[in-house]
Structures are given as structure tokens and as C-alpha cells.
Amino acid sequence: MDFKSLAVQVLEQNRRALARALTLIENEDDGAIEILDYLFPNTGLALRIGITGPPGAGKSTLTNQLIRFFRQRNQTVGIIAIDPTSPFTGGAILGDRVRMNENALDPGVFIRSMATRGSLGGLVRQAQEAADLMDAGGLQVIIFETVGVGQIEIDIMEAADTIVVLAVPDAGDMIQSMKAGLMEIGDLFVVNKADLDGSGRMKADLEYALHLRESKPAWAPQVFLCESRKGIGIDRVVENIFMHIEHLQQTGEWLRKRERRFRQRVRKLVETKLNREFWNNGRKELLDRHLQNSGGHISPYQIADQLLSDSRFND
Amino acid sequence: MDFKSLAVQVLEQNRRALARALTLIENEDDGAIEILDYLFPNTGLALRIGITGPPGAGKSTLTNQLIRFFRQRNQTVGIIAIDPTSPFTGGAILGDRVRMNENALDPGVFIRSMATRGSLGGLVRQAQEAADLMDAGGLQVIIFETVGVGQIEIDIMEAADTIVVLAVPDAGDMIQSMKAGLMEIGDLFVVNKADLDGSGRMKADLEYALHLRESKPAWAPQVFLCESRKGIGIDRVVENIFMHIEHLQQTGEWLRKRERRFRQRVRKLVETKLNREFWNNGRKELLDRHLQNSGGHISPYQIADQLLSDSRFND
Numbered sequence: 001m002d003f004k005s006l007a008v009q010v011l012e013q014n015r016r017a018l019a020r021a022l023t024l025i026e027n028e029d030d031g032a033i034e035i036l037d038y039l040f041p042n043t044g045l046a047l048r049i050g051i052t053g054p055p056g057a058g059k060s061t062l063t064n065q066l067i068r069f070f071r072q073r074n075q076t077v078g079i080i081a082i083d084p085t086s087p088f089t090g091g092a093i094l095g096d097r098v099r100m101n102e103n104a105l106d107p108g109v110f111i112r113s114m115a116t117r118g119s120l121g122g123l124v125r126q127a128q129e130a131a132d133l134m135d136a137g138g139l140q141v142i143i144f145e146t147v148g149v150g151q152i153e154i155d156i157m158e159a160a161d162t163i164v165v166l167a168v169p170d171a172g173d174m175i176q177s178m179k180a181g182l183m184e185i186g187d188l189f190v191v192n193k194a195d196l197d198g199s200g201r202m203k204a205d206l207e208y209a210l211h212l213r214e215s216k217p218a219w220a221p222q223v224f225l226c227e228s229r230k231g232i233g234i235d236r237v238v239e240n241i242f243m244h245i246e247h248l249q250q251t252g253e254w255l256r257k258r259e260r261r262f263r264q265r266v267r268k269l270v271e272t273k274l275n276r277e278f279w280n281n282g283r284k285e286l287l288d289r290h291l292q293n294s295g296g297h298i299s300p301y302q303i304a305d306q307l308l309s310d311s312r313f314n315d
Numbered sequence: 316m317d318f319k320s321l322a323v324q325v326l327e328q329n330r331r332a333l334a335r336a337l338t339l340i341e342n343e344d345d346g347a348i349e350i351l352d353y354l355f356p357n358t359g360l361a362l363r364i365g366i367t368g369p370p371g372a373g374k375s376t377l378t379n380q381l382i383r384f385f386r387q388r389n390q391t392v393g394i395i396a397i398d399p400t401s402p403f404t405g406g407a408i409l410g411d412r413v414r415m416n417e418n419a420l421d422p423g424v425f426i427r428s429m430a431t432r433g434s435l436g437g438l439v440r441q442a443q444e445a446a447d448l449m450d451a452g453g454l455q456v457i458i459f460e461t462v463g464v465g466q467i468e469i470d471i472m473e474a475a476d477t478i479v480v481l482a483v484p485d486a487g488d489m490i491q492s493m494k495a496g497l498m499e500i501g502d503l504f505v506v507n508k509a510d511l512d513g514s515g516r517m518k519a520d521l522e523y524a525l526h527l528r529e530s531k532p533a534w535a536p537q538v539f540l541c542e543s544r545k546g547i548g549i550d551r552v553v554e555n556i557f558m559h560i561e562h563l564q565q566t567g568e569w570l571r572k573r574e575r576r577f578r579q580r581v582r583k584l585v586e587t588k589l590n591r592e593f594w595n596n597g598r599k600e601l602l603d604r605h606l607q608n609s610g611g612h613i614s615p616y617q618i619a620d621q622l623l624s625d626s627r628f629n630d
Contacts, residue, residue: 033616036614036616037614037616037617040612040613040614040615040616041612041614151466151467152466259606262606262615263602263606265615266602266615266618266619266622267590267594269615269616269619270590270593270619270622270623271586271589271590273619273623274586274589274590274593274623275582275585275586275589278585278589279582287578287581291574291577291578297355297356298355299351299352299355299356300355300577300580300581300584301348301351301352301355301584302352303581304581304584304585304588307581307585308585308588308589
């Protein structure tokens with residue numbers, strides 16, 4: 001396949017080309033890097049929003065409301081729905097099919113689901129790369145939506161400019177222990193299903209937890225009550241997202257975030273390549289031989305040192 | 316500090332020395348590697364049990380019952396209680412203090428809590444290293460107990476020979492989405508609080524999910540109903556743990572697990588050292604300069620290639 005011409009088609013906002021390029025990323029095809037490299041100068045313009053929270057918090061309902069909002073302003077929207085749970089139960093995100101159908105006829109909306117195929121670290125990288133492709137493909141707003149509240153979801157959120165954390169009144173015990181990481185990354189918080197008992201209490205709890213945050217950032221995250229199914233409270237959430245973006249731009253944090261991501265990307269690429277180069281057949285065999293002969297008396301520290309000792313860099 | 320003499324004291328089952336060595340590991344002190352390297356030939360004997368499941372599933376109650384069981388057989392027990400939630404809410408594990416007090420006078424029980432200080436990947440490695448130290452220090456059974464059900468907890472469980480996954484009848488929606496990874500790693504499953512409504516249903520659900528597992532391993536995990544607070548059902552759980560260990564030994568999986576961990580450790584050590592060596596001041600400055608000058612037109616792929624191009628290995 002001619003990857004460069006596929007990249008050009010992505011740039012020309014050909015949606016079918018975009019879909020094909022995304023598949024290359026998911027398959028970790030070498031062509032994906034060629035395409036990403038080519039498109040890089042055309043990325044960085046899209047607004048990237050992350051939406052996370054426990055299952056059942058209404059993430060896809062909120063996402064749908066955001067789609068509607070941005071479409072009314074004639075902005076194109078790309079959705080990256082990420083399910084890091086294992087492929088063994090299947091990676092389908094509930095409500096995803098419904099959403100697909102709802103927006104099937106609108107060329108201004110592009111939806112892609114991603115699930116785990118190999119490593120979870122790979123999924124984090126792929127989500128970022130997918131966003132770059134959509135960005136280069138002219139989608140103006142990109143929404144990352146994750147299932148669950150684990151570390152992977154938190155890592156994926158690093159690719160977002162603004163992170164919306166959802167909570168539900170009755171999440172109880174479980175969210176309590178998961179909350180720590182989410183409390184730290186959220187730029188705004190939404191207590192969805194505000195009609196349920198305990199929503200006011202949950203809002204107060206979140207506000208108190210935010211108050212306890214040790215690092216007091218320049219931006220003070222707020223907690224909003226919402227009923228996203230009925231569209232109640234969405235306006236204020238969107239307004240706050242824009243306020244946050246404005247804050248990022250005014251304080252220079254917008255550029256710093258992009259720079260951090262760029263650095264991180266370079267570091268990851270270097271790490272992957274160094275490892276791939278290091279573990280040639282010779283070194284793999286050396287490790288195998290060590291394992292067979294040592295009888296458990298040579299420590300991994302010594303073997304690592306031996307393997308490294310004759311492979312210094314040319315500085 | 317003389318690290319070798321500290322290592323010798325650990326080997327002589329000096330508990331204070333063990334505690335000090337564990338602190339070196341947590342602080343990522345270079346001395347820790349010296350100690351681990353010295354003690355390595357004396358590791359690998361201890362039985363390593365992992366206990367995981369959502370908060371409130373009764374992990375610490377089950378752990379306490381296991382401590383009691385092993386102490387009655389005069390076996391020494393080390394507990395590594397791991398809380399990967401961020402340091403911002405504090406890393407204290409509920410019930411840990413109670414347990415400390417309960418076992419404070421028994422020199423055959425050694426408890427250590429570990430929380431996140433830096434990276435989560437670091438925590439996984441540290442938990443394994445802590446187990447090695449306890450193992451060399453003569454503790455015969457080592458129990459890893461984690462809070463939560465995320466990827467980090469699953470990674471930590473790789474250090475265990477036998478993994479017990481706990482569930483509670485009323486965990487509902489949330490566990491559903493988290494279950495996938497846990498379903499795959501569990502060697503046995505315990506539905507705790509069996510007196511609650513829905514425990515039979517939960518058992519049936521788990522058994523059905525196990526039945527659906529694509530890979531049918533030689534070992535068929537079973538689901539047990541328990542009331543660990545009252546000690547009901549513990550005997551059968553412990554019996555099944557021993558059956559699993561026997562199975563591992565008979566099939567050679569016991570050795571293969573240790574070999575996999577060894578390989579993994581070597582790979583991690585190599586990776587860390589390669590990266591540390593690569594990112595010398597010269598290369599860091601080069602990346603900084605690139606970021607300042609490129610104006611966003613050079614992709615991370617090109618910069619990574621440029622950085623790597625003049626640093627091949629001597630093969």
C-alpha cells in the first residue's frame with residue numbers, strides 16, 4: 001500500500017482513508033508511523049476532551065449531548081471510545097451501536113471504538129495516535145471516552161486538553177477507592193443523574209475532596225449537577241469546558257501540555273527502539289543459556305549487567 | 316551503610332534488618348539492588364499467594380484467616396499490602412492497623428504496607444522485590460493483598476503462584492466492567508459474605524463467565540462461597556490453594572512461572588539501564604533544542620530517529 005497517498009487522502013478529509021489509517025494504527029502496522037510522521041505538522045489544532053468515570057455514570061449520554069452541541073455550531077467531532085477491558089469479554093462499548101446509528105448520516109461525526117488487542121500500554125499510545133489522525137483529518141473536536149476508572153483510563157486522559165470526570169450519586173464504596181487518581185486529573189466534575197437521591201451529597205463530597213487537594217492549581221475545578229439524558233445542565237458543563245480551554249491558552253498551559261506530550265512520545269519511541277535493537281537473537285540466546293545453566297544461582301541483576309556490559313553506546 | 320552485612324542479617328531472619336531493607340527498596344536506594352543481588356540464591360522457596368478483588372470484598376478478613384491457618388501449622392507468614400491509589404489521599408489500607416495489632420506479638424508474622432510514591436510501574440517491581448526479601452528472610456508464605464481491581468493490581472498478581480479473586484454479592488455494575496482481567500488471572504474465586512442475598516447468583520455468574528473463558532487451561536478454577544468473618548468456608552479455600560500449588564508443581568508450571576518472572580526482571584532491568592544511559596545531558600539538550608526550534612514541524616518520529624541515529628550498539 002502507498003502510505004503517503006493514504007496520508008494525503010486523510011488530509012483531504014476522506015473519511016474512508018481515515019478509517020483505513022486508524023486500522024493500520026490498531027494493527028501496529030509500520031505504515032502507521034509513516035502516515036503519522038507525514039501528518040504531524042497538521043496536528044495540534046483540534047480541541048481534545050476526555051470523558052471518564054465509572055460504568056453507568058452516563059458517559060455516552062454526555063458525549064452525545066456534546067456531539068449535538070458542537071454540531072449545532074457546525075464543528076466536526078471525532079469520538080474515540082476506548083475499552084481497556086480484556087478482549088476476552090469483547091471490547092464493545094454499551095450504547096456505541098446506538099450512537100453509531102444516530103450519527104450514521106452525519107458526515108461531521110466520526111466514531112471509532114478501540115479495545116485491547118495486545119498490551120495496555122499500546123492502547124494508550126494508539127488512542128493518542130488515533131486523535132492525531134482525526135486532528136489531521138480535519139475533525140475539530142475530539143472526544144476520548146473511556147470505560148472504567150483504572151490507571152489505563154487515567155493514562156489515556158493525558159492526551160486530552162480538558163478532562164471531564166463523571167460520577168453518579170449511588171456509586172458508593174467502589175468509586176471511593178478509585179477516586180484518588182480521578183480527583184487529581186479532573187478539570188471539571190459532573191454528578192450525573194442529578195434526579196437521584198444523594199446527588200447533592202455526592203456533589204458536596206467531591207467539592208470537599210477537591211478542597212483537600214494538596215496542590216492548588218491555578219484552575220479551580222468545579223462540580224456540576226446534570227441530567228444528561230434530558231439535557232439538563234449540559235450548557236453549563238460545555239461553558240466550563242470552554243472556560244478551561246481559555247484558561248489553558250492564557251496561562252500557556254495549552255502549549256506546555258502539547259510539549260509534554262511531544263517529549264513523552266519521543267521518549268516512548270526511543271525506549272521501544274532501544275529495546276528492540278538490544279534484544280537481537282544473540283542476546284536472547286545468551287539469556288536462554290543463562291537460564292538453563294545458572295541453576296538459579298545467578299541473579300537477574302548480574303545477568304542484566306553481563307548483557308549490558310558489552311553494549312555501550314557510542315557517545 | 317554496609318549493605319552486605321544488612322543482607323546477611325536479613326538472611327539470619329533478623330526482622331529489623333528486613334524492615335530496613337524493605338525501606339531501601341521503597342526509596343529506590345541503590346543499596347537495595349546490592350542486597351537483592353546478594354540474597355537472590357536464597358529466594359524462590361516461599362509460597363506466594365495473591366489476594367485481590369474490589370474494596371469491601373473482605374480481602375483483609377480472608378488474609379487474617381489465612382494467617383491463622385498457616386500459623387497453626389507453624390509456618391511463618393509475610394504480608395505485602397499494596398495500595399496503588401495515589402499518595403494524595405494517603406496510602407493507608409483499612410483494617411491494616413487492626414491487623415498489625417492483632418499480630419504484633421507474633422514473630423512469625425511480618426506485615427508491610429506499600430503505597431505509591433512515584434510511578435505505578437515502580438510499585439509493581441517493588442512489591443516483587445519485597446517478596447524476594449521476605450522469602451530470603453525465611454518467611455514461608457507470602458501474601459500479596461491489593462486494594463482495588465485495576466491493571467496495576469493485575470500486574471502485581473503476576474508475582475503470585477496462586478491468585479485468589481474475591482467478589483461480593485452486591486458489587487453490581489462496577490465489578491462487571493472490571494471483571495474481565497480478574498476472571499482471566501484468578502486460580503480460584505471466592506464469593507465472600509455468602510450470607511447476603513445474591514451470593515448464589517454471583518457464584519453462578521462467575522462459574523458461567525469461567526465456562527466462557529476462551530483459553531481452557533489445565534487447571535479449572537472453582538468458585539467458593541465463604542463467610543470469612545466467621546471463618547466459614549476458609550478450609551476449602553485453603554485446600555484448593557494447596558491443590559493448585561500441587562498442580563503447578565506436577566505440571567512444571569511452578570518452574571515456568573519463576574522463569575518467566577526472572578526473564579521479565581532481566582528485561583525490566585535492561586530497559587531501565589538502557590534508558591538511563593541513553594538520556595545523558597547531551598541528548599536531553601538536543602531534545603530541548605529541537606522543541607524550541609522546530610516550531611511543531613518536525614515530528615516526534617523524526618526527532619527520535621535523529622537522536623538514535625548516532626547511538627548504535629556495539630554488536
